Amino acid sequence: MRPCRARRPERRPALLEFRDVRKHYRTGEEVVRAVDGLSLTIGAGKMVALYGPSGSGKSTLLRIAAAIEPPDGGTVLVDGRDVTSLSERDAARYRLFVLGWINQQADLIGGVTALDNAAIKPLAAFGSMRRARRTVAPLLERLGLGGRLDHRAETLSTGERQRVMIARALALDPQVVLADEPTGNLDSRRSREVFELLREETHTRGLATLLVTHDERAASYADAVHSLQDGLLTDSGPEAALAP
Numbered sequence: 001m002r003p004c005r006a007r008r009p010e011r012r013p014a015l016l017e018f019r020d021v022r023k024h025y026r027t028g029e030e031v032v033r034a035v036d037g038l039s040l041t042i043g044a045g046k047m048v049a050l051y052g053p054s055g056s057g058k059s060t061l062l063r064i065a066a067a068i069e070p071p072d073g074g075t076v077l078v079d080g081r082d083v084t085s086l087s088e089r090d091a092a093r094y095r096l097f098v099l100g101w102i103n104q105q106a107d108l109i110g111g112v113t114a115l116d117n118a119a120i121k122p123l124a125a126f127g128s129m130r131r132a133r134r135t136v137a138p139l140l141e142r143l144g145l146g147g148r149l150d151h152r153a154e155t156l157s158t159g160e161r162q163r164v165m166i167a168r169a170l171a172l173d174p175q176v177v178l179a180d181e182p183t184g185n186l187d188s189r190r191s192r193e194v195f196e197l198l199r200e201e202t203h204t205r206g207l208a209t210l211l212v213t214h215d216e217r218a219a220s221y222a223d224a225v226h227s228l229q230d231g232l233l234t235d236s237g238p239e240a241a242l243a244p
């Protein structure tokens with residue numbers, strides 16, 4: 001893998017701000033208002049949970065925040081910088097150094113160990129597998145996977161795979177974490193562990209974490225909770241809880 005030559009941005013706590021974000025999809029005659037004018041601010045060190053039924057626009061919102069697709073209107077600001085209009089190169093750098101992404105499916109590379117699966121981002125950044133492994137090994141240990149470093153992905157339990165994904169997301173010390181139903185495949189005990197872990201990492205690392213989920217247990221771990229319906233927040237949580 002070719003290392004990313006771009007300079008690593010300065011690491012400092014960042015606000016994640018959605019300002020009047022809109023995304024409409026047109027398929028033939030039909031217009032789907034996937035995200036329909038959503039505004040939300042997440043302070044550094046805060047975890048916000050967004051609940052919404054299937055099709056309410058959760059993944060679309062995260063893809064926009066990850067600079068994977070542009071909105072039709074509005075902006076997403078990270079540390080005051082608009083991330084919706086980055087060049088391809090800057091978007092890749094943003095996803096590598098600023099963002100941590102956690103998916104519902106722990107899509108690890110088969111045949112590759114837990115350690116090397118978690119080391120992908122530092123490998124892309126530094127170009128040295130040895131250095132990448134040194135970066136993530138302590139993190140995996142802290143996440144309770146110290147005894148699994150050399151185990152191949154397909155031999156790990158679902159909960160272990162999800163923790164490898166979390167280690168991968170946190171490996172380069174991001175400012176913002178986006179989690180798309182990270183407990184969708186886990187039983188209730190493992191789900192609680194993942195929420196606890198995300199809460200702890202959010203608070204200790206000063207992350208701005210946005211967690212979208214169907215799982216109501218997330219409420220007791222998040223600093224603020226909102227509901228999403230047809231691309232819009234249907235409530236507004238206490239802004240005070242979101243201040244940096």
Ligand SMILES: Nc1ncnc2c1ncn2[C@@H]1O[C@H](COP(=O)(O)OP(=O)(O)OP(=O)(O)O)[C@@H](O)[C@H]1O
Pocket residue numbers: 025026027032033034052053054055056057058059060061
């Ligand atoms: N590329 C696309 N083209 C057309 N419609 C799309 C596209 N992406 C998403 N949509 C539509 O936008 C709406 C929101 O989709 P999205 O995937 O964001 O929902 P979600 O809340 O993540 O749902 P789920 O809980 O099932 O993952 C849905 O009606 C979906 O069909």
Ligand SMILES: [Mg+2]
Pocket residue numbers: 058059060180
């Ligand atoms: Mg989704």
